[in-house]
Amino acid sequence: MAPAPRWLNNDELRAWRALRITMVGLLATLDRELQREHGLGLAEYDVLVILSEQPDDRLRMSELATVLSLSPSGMTRRIDGLVRSGLVAREQCPEDRRVSYAVLTPAGRRLLETAAPTHVRGVREHFIDRLSARQLGNLASVLSAVQIDPKAAAGGCDDAA
Amino acid sequence: MAPAPRWLNNDELRAWRALRITMVGLLATLDRELQREHGLGLAEYDVLVILSEQPDDRLRMSELATVLSLSPSGMTRRIDGLVRSGLVAREQCPEDRRVSYAVLTPAGRRLLETAAPTHVRGVREHFIDRLSARQLGNLASVLSAVQIDPKAAAGGCDDAA
DNA sequence: CAAGATTGACCGATCAATCTTT
């Protein structure tokens, strides 16, 4: 293992720190706005969005967990809350009774539809509308370069592992 | 309140989602690497870094909490852990005995110095080195535009509040 | 036995309440 790798220069360090604190602030702001206006956290909102995009408003717990980068148990508990609030229901798969679906309820869809404008407005106001089309394009290319390789993300990372 | 604000087009939506999942993955990866190689989480690492940059390796709890965007109680508990590990010590301010300092211990500095190369390597490998100087510059300009206004971040956000 | 989901124990965070010092 190399004890002193190439250090970060000032610009690099500042870019990295700025990215971190900007994202933290942005997500916290969006979460606060959503919470205040609709009593819904960003995490719960994400679940509703994903479900609403599925053909039958439903997704298996395990797939939902994968999509949201959550552990299986974490997913169970997040759905627990949404079920308590009546926004999501559980349903068993008839073909394979091990799997259970999270299903968007009518109430869930209604709340999603009233909350979405708040979220979109926030994303625009604090993010999208502050950037030119050119900057947005640059950002997309940056992001495509930075995407973490799924192989590396899961298990052993470098050859020293 | 406007029920239907300007929606996000495909590019905007994808850029926003990509940014979110990229940051989540990136931070999770860096945290995992740090944890695996040094038994230190990214959150604890951040504390050591901040303290090491202070004149006397110390900072008031309240300032530390502000810098790290943590609640006062969250800060207390995070320092609790670092104190248990012997990486940080608490010290009372002689002039104002309400304030307590978190102080980097020699062990804390040693661990920071051995862990920093791992972190820097990770940031380079998964982020900096995947970008050209030009992309890094673009990113910096994007970030400066997106920085959240501290006024807006704290209390009421829009005029409807 | 393996896969999917849940439960128990625990960890780290928040808010509200508290204690000490100014």
Next chain:
DNA sequence: AAAGATTGATCGGTCAATCTTG
């Protein structure tokens, strides 16, 4: 009374263990 820090209750997450089904 207000400021700084901590504590108690609780919330939402993880890991390890468990239960059920294939």
